[in-house]
Amino acid sequence: MRTPYGQNDHSTELARLRAAIEAAGDVVYEWNLADDSVSWLGDTARLFAPPRSGAPQTGDELSSCVHPEDAPKRQKALSDHLKRGLPYDVEYRLRVGQGGYHWVHDRGAVDAKHSGMVLKLAGTLRLITDRKEREAHLEYLANFDELTGHYNKVRLRDDLDKTIAEALRTGDGGAFVVFGIDQLAMINSAYGYQAGDRVLCEIGSRLDDCLRAGDIIGRISGDRFGVVLGRVNQKLAVRAAERVVHEIRRKAVQTPAGPIRVTGSAGVCMFPDQATAAVDAIAKAEGALRQAKVQGRNRCGLYEVTEAQRETYRASMGIGDEVQQAMKDGRLAFAYQPIVGAIDHKPAFHECLLRLHRPDGEVVPAGKFVTVVEQLGLMRALDRRVLDLAVDELGKYPTATLAINISGLTATERSWQRALVAKLKDRPDLAQRLIIEITETAALKDIEETAHFITAAQDLGCRVALDDFGSGYTTFHHLKSLTVDIVKIDGSFVRNLAEDPHNRLFVRNLIALAHSLNLTTVAECVETEVECQILADEGAELLQGYHFGKPSLEAPWPEQTPEQKAEVVEFVKLDTPSKNAAR
Template sequence: MTARSWPQTAPDSKDWVRDAIEASGDLVYDWDLTADRIEWVGLASGFFGTGDELVPDSGRMLASHIHPEDLPQRLKALTEHFNQHAPYDCEYRLRLQSGEECWVHDRGAVKLGEGGDPERLIGTLRMINARKQHEARLERLASFDDLTGHFNKLRLRDSIDLCLKESYEANVTSAFLVIGVDNLSKVNNAFGYQAGDQVLIAIGQHLDHILRSSDTVGRIGADRFGVLLPRCSDIQMNRAAERILQAVREMSIPVDPARVHVTVSIGGLVFPNPEHMTAEDIVTRAETALRQAKRDGRDRFTLYQASQQQNLLHRRSQTIVTEVERAIAENRLCFAFQPVVDAVTHQPVSYECLIRLKSASGELVPAAAFVPVVEQLGLVRQMDRHVLELAAAELAIHPTVELAVNLSGLTAADPTWFRALKLLLQDRPEMARRLIFEITETTALQDVEETARFIQQLKDLGCRLSLDDFGAGYTSFRHLQALNFDIVKIDGSFIRNLRDNPEHQLFVRNLLGMADAFGLKTVAECVETGEDAGFLANEGVHYLQGYYFGRPSLERPWLAGSQPVATLPALKSGAKKAGAA
């Protein structure tokens, strides 16, 4: 098929082109560089917000409309295009007659004269305000909570890291508080989720008013705020906590059609102390103290106090983290692959990638032995980045296989990880379609709005999302609608010995009904008998996974004729899959 050419004999062909340009809202320009004159095609007066007589008709006049901060980069783009034949393609802000600013995308190509000097530049200008606003919003969401406007948990952790470093260097103490709104679910149930949002906004604004200007407030969970208090003693921390408790007690928050009164519980600690700490340590310990405050009756402040046993466990955890760091550096993390099969044909449709660690002595360590510690002490983002690279390498080498990879809660809020994924999948849509990310139900429900945004970003790249451990938490119809998963994996605790447990059978039917209402594919985990497999297939489960169909294997089971060279022992009955079991 040949491309259609312009109608050479049509007398109105130029008008047709002009009409098309005007309809697009773009401008086409012809810039005579020698005479410094610009001719425009399109609605230039509307574009620049001026009358016809004030439309820029020279390069000098056009430059006067460009934001001063953007002039150097435009000049650089022009110079590189004229001298080095680099593409002329840049974005900058125009200042309109009304005083407003708008973003434009400018691209074109130079026409050389007989002597080889630049003679004309022909190009297009396009308004890109909507895209820039969308990019700005995504950038803001990467650092700020969309509801309250405060730092999100990722940005707050970065602030803690910086404060921790400065506190060590200056030999001063700082403090961190976690503030949990008591019984927020009751407000949601009585007045709706919008009322709960109003409570959170009001408390966040109140924190801004009563704390020091040097203090930092962030939202770290659905009902929790974190407060960083730089250069703060234990006495000052206690005073700040009591001031917050009293201020919230006195609040009367308007929620249609009434006003509500709430309280908060607070956990906190002073840092640094003699042992090495990370931002993850600080947040984890403050949340431990918060849980104790709630157990003690709520509406109170509890200081974190580590027992001798907790200190021993922490030292053991640090040893595990050090080993994982070495394993990443020495490429000793690997996958064990477990098949997910069609419930009717029992043919493999995909494989879950279960992370394993090869110790220095050659022993194979299951994820349950190190992933929980890695998540708690803040190394999980580094590990998930490594896991992503391993999965991408497998997909690139084996172009027909579909793989599922587990993600942690911290990674779901990490823009660095997402940028790495975007780069790996660039110009590889077929690879994205073969990549499934699994997020546990507990992680997904920690911050539904943030999880929903993260899921949509992955789906925009072409990936699929699976809700892992479905049924272990409190996923509702509302959550499923908001989160937009493709697949749900029924938690294995309801699948083991299913044929002998009528209560679990009823529960599984209810879960299947909820999934079916949203058109979700379903996977049953931990299928260990043919009887359970047959029962699940009859109930309408789409896919099955478990030892009955194959144990995790270091060998790639999709390769024809391959035999497993290493299989892993089953976890003890009832053991919970941690991150990637």
């Protein structure tokens, strides 16, 4: 193999250079532009595999190895370097064997005579195939669901917005349809997640077979697919949805656990008549899907509005306007309810319950407006305000530990996660005193996204609680996947605990399930001393309910003193230098 460095009295330095190049995985080349010859140093066999006899010996041979799609890019980079003095730094694919290609990073510079005539170009080639494959995979995941290969919910929502905008411009109608697999959680529990995954893939394939080539299909949650049907009227949309529902139930799905009979339900929303934005169309189609399931599943539901519903919607819009104005005016505040130790009854932390203060002085509990806010698509903004209030309170009261509730929609919303990170990444003293509660039913809708959220929050130092534990269909596998820190036993099982032996047995099993994963348990809605004693005997660590205190607008901590403020500042200085240095 020829070398541009020759064999001379600098052989020791050359040996060291060769060893360094091979250790770095690079290949050095020198291209003599006068006679088109190329010399190499390094392990060229990794770059130029058989059937080639060796590395290219001329510039033309090297160019012939470049992927045809990348050749113009490489040529432009070379031309810009030679003529304009721009850096020669380019990535392209080199042919390997019969039809295969490696990705390489090519960097170099020309050497010219004093006259300015170019003599040689010296450079390095580095294999970057692994990095390119990782980048391609990340780009794929940004748009597609890894399991089924269909669009993910973000990409589907973007395309739905574009299709609705086009319908508004042209006057053509369309439909958004949500298809839900009936009882997928039960299939996962009975047959295992491999069977459930096979069901999802098969249903996705049947959607492809039933719908038009131009229809847009995406997976919007654990058990649901969404479909954008362009240029259809209501009759055609319902017919298409019913055809898919029929195809889902027509034949069993072959899974590793054997054939499984599956049914599905559908919800249809027409646009732009019934929705002028993607978030609105999705919410209404899911509402129609829920109605179809209430009516017995295995059927298609159509979003429709009666006059009575219109009156309800008008009232809801009024509540939505009031909540938005309250956020602008700063009239949202917390009421605090203590969560106490089951043995000593001393407060361990406090749950923050949202309250709206009306201009006339009336205080409105969250239960009277949160459901409407969710229906109107305002929950993300409200949950962001809850986060802002909680962080402010934690900073104001250094002895406080607070639990806040967020909606299931927010738990899978990356923008809220980014806000959480932005507020707490430099404040470990606050993060370790914040507990984020998500409901069990919301968590089970999209376990993968919820698990991602939980991990992100825990990485900051926050704890995560699963609220209403026992009200859904949580299994050992679900809890293991979600990795929460705390479970709150639903109050419906605590009420009448002393009189109802079935409730006591259920609570005992829930506590045992939580303890098997080293989770802390909180029993909600405790109202009597007898319930306190039973729960303590069964092993619950923490209790919450009117027996220990109703939600209060008065903060249960004293204002921090100047000395306490100084201690908090000093704590942050001592605790965060390594993170600041790392960034």
